[in-house]
Amino acid sequence: MFSKYLAVFNNRRICAAMLLGFASGLPLALTGSTLQAWLSDAGLDIKTIGWFTLVGQPYTWKFLWSPLVDRFPMPFLGRRRGWILITQIALAAVIAKMSGLDPQTHLATFALMALLIAFFSATQDVVIDAYRTEVLQPEERGAGAAVGVFGYRMAMLTSGAVALILADGILTWEQTYLVMAGIMGTMAIVTFFSPEPVLQTKPPLSLRSAIIDPLKEFFSRDGAWILLALVVAYKLGDAFAGSLSTKFLLDMGYSKSIIGQAYKVFGLVATLVGGFAGAILMLRWGLYKSLVIFGILQALTNLGYWLIAIHGSPDIGLLLFAISTENLAGGMGTTAAVALLMSLCNPNFTATQYALLSALTAFGRVYVGPASGYLVTAVGWSHFFMISAAIALPGLALLFVLRKTIHKLDQ
Structure with a gap:
């Protein structure tokens, strides 16, 4: 009897929901608590670090550009996966670029990279939420939500606790962020092999x-x-x-x-x-x-x-x-x-x-x-x-x- 309820977790759609949940959660700490630790080690004052919390604003306002995601699908990998792939490649590139900067000497560029990470991450969240909603069958939504939260939490541990451990004498901050960029890049492989939703819907005919x-x-x-x-x-x-x-x-x-x-x-x-x-x-x-x-x-x-x-x-x-x-x-x-x-x-x-x-x-x-x-x-x-x-x-x-x-x- 119990195995009947566990069977819902055993398919490609649920696996995609979990791994994409990981992709969704990974960038969050890189513009939050982990970034604050790097700025502190770099010797920036508390007021400057406080201003850096504003780079997370795209997560609050992502609904403003979500209609663009609905209106303009990418010409590859279906209506949702194309957008997810683009945001993941962009995230990997920007995190890698950020890893090569010194926050003391390139503060403005550093802040811009952090803002771009938050923007592409928020956009990825919009598309992954839409993809998960469309790809899961009604009876799979609870399981999809659970594994998505699991993947998200594991990603936050990776870019939070694991990143702090790596930067505490094992690697430099620059090398740590480069590792995170590499992990983010591998998420594109997950997106490429994730299944397409069975029900294909057409995008709106106009932005209005x-x-x-x-x-x-x-x-x-x-x-x-x-x-x-x-x-x-x-x-x-x-x-x-x-x-x-x-x-x-x-x-x-x-x-x-x-x-x-x-x-x-x-x-x-x-x-x-x-x-x-x-x-x-x-x-x-x-x-x-x-x-x-x-x-x-x-x-x-x-x-x-x-x-x-x-x-x-x-x-x-x-x-x-x-x-x-x-x-x-x-x-x-x-x-x-x-x-x-x-x-x-x-x-x-x-x-x-x-x-x-x-x-x-x-x-x-x-x-x-x-x-x-x-x-x-x-x-x-x-x-x-x-x-x-x-x-x-x-x-x-x-x-x-x-x-x-x-x-x-x-x-």
Whole structure:
């Protein structure tokens, strides 16, 4: 019986989703935490390093040029793989170029290369999201989401932790980035051998239709605005609970090293286990039931931090319990949420609609931070985590309202 559920992972489409998830995640740390470490070693001041965080802006605004991806396919490797190949070659070339620069003496060019990496990476994300949505069969979306998250996390470890280890006396920073460029280049081979979607769709006939038609098509659906509210609300409670979690744990007396180890080991493992468990359970339960159960678990596991708050003193066992359960449920919820986004996309406008929907899912993660700070000041940590669990309830209510619509998406 169990082998029947595992069989969904055993095909080329799922393999492509995992490896392209790796390709999607690899550039992220190279313009984020790893880049900051290189700039710090190069002797740049904190203000300059702070300005470099702005190179990540393309990830926020990628939906603006996603209609171009829908409108203008490359003349090779199909509607999506041609674009993926171009972005991967561009990424490998720019990372390699960056590896030959000294940030002290070529700061402006260095910043431009970092910005280009973020731009091509964000564009690659748009196309990979569209490709994954189109290539996977409906029953494979949960598995595809799980392996995609797995590949993404492994890539972030590669360009994050592994890159830092390599640059700490084994290689120079320049050589480390050259290695990352080589790994990025090998992703083009994955793209070349990835399968084409069975259902071939034609691109929009004009740029205007590429911009207007995706919105017109989506908002012509029954309950379109409620669907958008669900996309925002489903993981909003999680976003509140996680927005100040590091600050909370420091206030509770945990050391930075303990917090880091707990998140990197227990948190990562729990997220990956949750993702794969969520995919298998989705095959049995379907999209709607999975969204409901995983949403409830997300709300309940936020209370692990409430237990730490009322305990009042550092307890390693309680910390590991809270982080593990929260990330386990979060991994399940993320798998179901990604499957929901894929289900909501019209195959004719996949790149544009997915980019817009994924931007909405990031709304909570980006904007709840300031509100969380004021809320903690007003009510304290224990009440804050109770409220974060309650904030998940509107998303669950929207699921009930949209149950018929979501059941149709699962067919």
